[in-house]
Amino acid sequence: MLLKKQTVWLLTMLSLVVVLSVYYLTAPEENAADMTATEQAEKAENKAENKAENKTEMKTDNKADTKGESKGNKESSKNAEGSSVTIASGDEFESLRMQIEDERAKLNEELTEKMGNTDLSAEERDEAYAKIEQLSETKVKENIIENLIVAMDYNAALVRVDGTDVKVSVKADKQTKTEANNIIRLVRKEVSDAQNVVVDFQPEK
Secondary structure, eight states, X not given: OHHHHHHHHXXXXXXXXXXXXXXXXXXXXXXXXXXXXXXXXXXXXXXXXXXXXXXXXXXXXXXXXXXXXHHHHHHHHHHHHHHHHHHHHHHHHHHHHHHHHHHHHHHHHHHHHHHHOTTSOHHHHHHHHHHHHHHHHHHHHHHHHHHHHHTTTOSOEEEEEETXXXXXXXXXXXXXXXXXXXXXXXXXXXXXXXXXXXXXXXXXX
């Protein structure tokens, strides 16, 4: 009877040892598995957050760049439009100026031929020379007046001097008598013998 009890006790102890052994062997693996799963989850979460942040930053940067480019394009367009207006004004006056210069070049050529024509009298040749000098002086005066008018904050100006007659064309959206009088005084200061001065304000296109 005593032997039977000892046998039962021994088997119980052995069973307990086996259970404890199995527990200690499997517990670290389960803990390690749990830790690995947790670490992987954290890494995945961090990766997702970083990806989301990067995507947000890229989207913000792209939006800012697009906005900046759009603004830059608008400003460029605006500047291009402003330049086209200025160029149009300059081209219009430049075309008229070239016509005047062509006419004067033909006249200068005729006067030069007269100067070299020995069949003409000395008085006639001197007169031709004086007219050539007058043409040169007229051109200089016109250029001076045009530069002075542009310095008065006008975009473009065209001055035509014909003897005592002076016609001034100015690009301006607004016109007043005061501005016209200022230009007339300026012209008479540069062209002392000017009698009939006409100021023509032309609107910007």
